[in-house]
Amino acid sequence: MEKLNEISELLQKGRAKNVAILVQEALDEGIDAKVILSDALLAGMGIVGEKFKKEEVFVPEVLIAARAMNKGVEVLKPYLQDSDSQGKGKAILGTVKGDLHDIGKNLVKIMLEGKGIEVIDLGTDVSAETFIEEAKKNNADIICCSALLTTTMPEMKRVVELVKSENLDVKIMIGGAPVNQDFCDEIGADYYTDDAASAADVAKSILEEAKC
Amino acid sequence: MLTNEKKEQLVSDYEAWWNHELKRPIIQVTLAKNDQGKAVSRGQLLDMVYDYSIPAQEVAKCYRDTFESQIYLGDAFPHFYMRSTGILGAMLGQTYTIDVERGTIWFEEMKGKELEDLQPKLAEDNQLYQRGIDLIKAFQEEFKDDIALGIPNLGGMMDIVESMRGANNSLMDLYDDPDEVKRLNNDIYTAYEMAYKNYMDIISQEKSMGYTGWTPLLSQKPYFISQCDFCCMIGPDQFEEFVAGTLDKEASLIERSFYHLDGPGAVKHLDRIIESGFGGIQWINGAGSKPIDDEGWTDIYQKVHNAGLLLQVYCYSKEELRFIDHIVNLLGTTEGLAFICNGQEEDKEIFESYLEKYNVPK
Numbered sequence: 200m201e202k203l204n205e206i207s208e209l210l211q212k213g214r215a216k217n218v219a220i221l222v223q224e225a226l227d228e229g230i231d232a233k234v235i236l237s238d239a240l241l242a243g244m245g246i247v248g249e250k251f252k253k254e255e256v257f258v259p260e261v262l263i264a265a266r267a268m269n270k271g272v273e274v275l276k277p278y279l280q281d282s283d284s285q286g287k288g289k290a291i292l293g294t295v296k297g298d299l300h301d302i303g304k305n306l307v308k309i310m311l312e313g314k315g316i317e318v319i320d321l322g323t324d325v326s327a328e329t330f331i332e333e334a335k336k337n338n339a340d341i342i343c344c345s346a347l348l349t350t351t352m353p354e355m356k357r358v359v360e361l362v363k364s365e366n367l368d369v370k371i372m373i374g375g376a377p378v379n380q381d382f383c384d385e386i387g388a389d390y391y392t393d394d395a396a397s398a399a400d401v402a403k404s405i406l407e408e409a410k411c
Numbered sequence: 412m413l414t415n416e417k418k419e420q421l422v423s424d425y426e427a428w429w430n431h432e433l434k435r436p437i438i439q440v441t442l443a444k445n446d447q448g449k450a451v452s453r454g455q456l457l458d459m460v461y462d463y464s465i466p467a468q469e470v471a472k473c474y475r476d477t478f479e480s481q482i483y484l485g486d487a488f489p490h491f492y493m494r495s496t497g498i499l500g501a502m503l504g505q506t507y508t509i510d511v512e513r514g515t516i517w518f519e520e521m522k523g524k525e526l527e528d529l530q531p532k533l534a535e536d537n538q539l540y541q542r543g544i545d546l547i548k549a550f551q552e553e554f555k556d557d558i559a560l561g562i563p564n565l566g567g568m569m570d571i572v573e574s575m576r577g578a579n580n581s582l583m584d585l586y587d588d589p590d591e592v593k594r595l596n597n598d599i600y601t602a603y604e605m606a607y608k609n610y611m612d613i614i615s616q617e618k619s620m621g622y623t624g625w626t627p628l629l630s631q632k633p634y635f636i637s638q639c640d641f642c643c644m645i646g647p648d649q650f651e652e653f654v655a656g657t658l659d660k661e662a663s664l665i666e667r668s669f670y671h672l673d674g675p676g677a678v679k680h681l682d683r684i685i686e687s688g689f690g691g692i693q694w695i696n697g698a699g700s701k702p703i704d705d706e707g708w709t710d711i712y713q714k715v716h717n718a719g720l721l722l723q724v725y726c727y728s729k730e731e732l733r734f735i736d737h738i739v740n741l742l743g744t745t746e747g748l749a750f751i752c753n754g755q756e757e758d759k760e761i762f763e764s765y766l767e768k769y770n771v772p773k
Contacts, residue, residue, distance in 0.1 A: 377698035
């Protein structure tokens with residue numbers, strides 16, 4: 200549909216105001232809110248994610264695209280209530296204790312939301328205990344831990360240990376510049392990805408597998 | 412501390428290295444003694460440096476224990492500079508928190524202020540700026556030419572913009588208000604230039620072993636290492652628009668300039684950084700990334716070498732000494748290279764064997 204493509208294109212350019220206007224026009228034309236969400240907003244964000252993986256766009260472009268998506272979602276929200284469009288799963292997200300870096304975490308949030316996953320963002324400097332507490336409280340499917348400092352990586356191990364000791368049915372994903380697959384294997388986390396877009400792909404497949 | 416003969420050799424060899432005339436690599440080996448004596452932790456030292464209630468002279472005296480807890484081999488030497496990266500932001504109004512346990516400092520986002528509200532100017536009577544001066548003078552008095560001195564680690568201009576505005580805001584600002592970003596970047600550069608010149612001037616007034624910086628290369632002319640970690644998040648067009656011009660100015664201001672290339676995300680800008688006119692490049696692969704001797708980094712070493720720039724990398728343990736062989740073999744030369752190595756006293760013989768291998772006086 201031309202209108203949906205146009206919204207997607209504008210979203211990719213980060214044109215938040217125009218996205219909001221066109222989403223409203225699409226609704227006025229009788230296009231279903233769920234279709235606008237999936238075929239225009241999430242589709243546009245998906246393209247941004249792919250371009251980001253290929254280094255065709257960079258972090259600022261992802262951020263302004265996400266802002267445009269959020270503007271569009273705001274317009275759609277009244278029409279999406281009671282629908283299942285946001286019910287793809289729930290992730291707890293945070294930067295681990297001792298670490299105040301947040302850009303990597305924020306990118307993961309954008310990409311997860313771009314896949315329709317509900318994200319509970321705990322912010323930065325989050326202790327292992329808080330991750331667990333929030334995962335239980337929110338009945339989360341996934342815990343995503345981010346770190347930029349090598350000195351804070353052991354906190355990820357603590358998250359894994361606590362999840363095991365509490366026998367929680369939740370997958371643990373880890374990421375951040377100093378983290379790699381070897382570290383993931385060493386601490387017994389479930390998944391490592393080296394960029395935010397890949398994290399969202401993995402999260403989506405975890406949730407789809409869980410549904411099967 | 413080092414003997415006079417050793418100090419003379421270091422000064423002479425480093426000068427030759429800066430001039431691309433040293434026929435061997437610079438290899439620094441700093442080993443932690445088994446007996447740490449009265450040396451306090453890195454975090455405690457950081458805390459003292461920022462604690463105005465402790466006289467600068469007392470901080471300098473305390474560092475003596477730290478210097479004496481290390482063994483300096485090859486081209487290594489004791490040195491001091493005021494940590495930590497981006498301290499200029501705090502001199503321009505950012506608040507900060509010190510994490511003594513981890514030995515880190517956080518310069519905090521200036522929340523509640525719009526971009527146009529940030530009009531930073533460096534005041535001569537700023538307490539932190541003055542602390543930097545007091546510390547340099549105290550270390551000069553305490554150690555004379557036993558150590559080299561660096562200016563505080565001022566930081567990179569766009570890194571300070573990011574630190575003041577927060578990562579998300581600063582990245583959005585590039586689209587929302589590019590002119591204000593450039594204005595703020597320029598204001599910070601003005602403060603940087605003032606701080607740089609004044610601190611360097613103070614170091615030059617008294618005898619020390621020489622200038623150094625937050626990466627401890629020894630120089631008899633002002634030396635500093637520039638950086639822009641922010642550049643990892645942006646593409647080439649925005650790098651050109653917001654970063655490159657300032658790097659050009661830094662490379663021209665600093666007599667012996669180096670650039671800190673940090674992590675895979677920065678590599679895409681290497682060609683433009685080289686164009687800026689820096690005298691050398693420090694390559695940091697980043698924790699979690701492939702090691703320094705991975706084939707994936709070959710292009711970096713070759714580009715830097717072919718451009719006629721100096722190259723410096725770290726070897727953080729005896730296991731990483733192989734990086735020296737790798738880069739020397741790859742480039743087919745021992746000249747224009749610096750390796751800064753750290754380890755433990757019990758591994759002294761292994762490190763010494765590398766010094767011998769590359770003809771570095773112990």
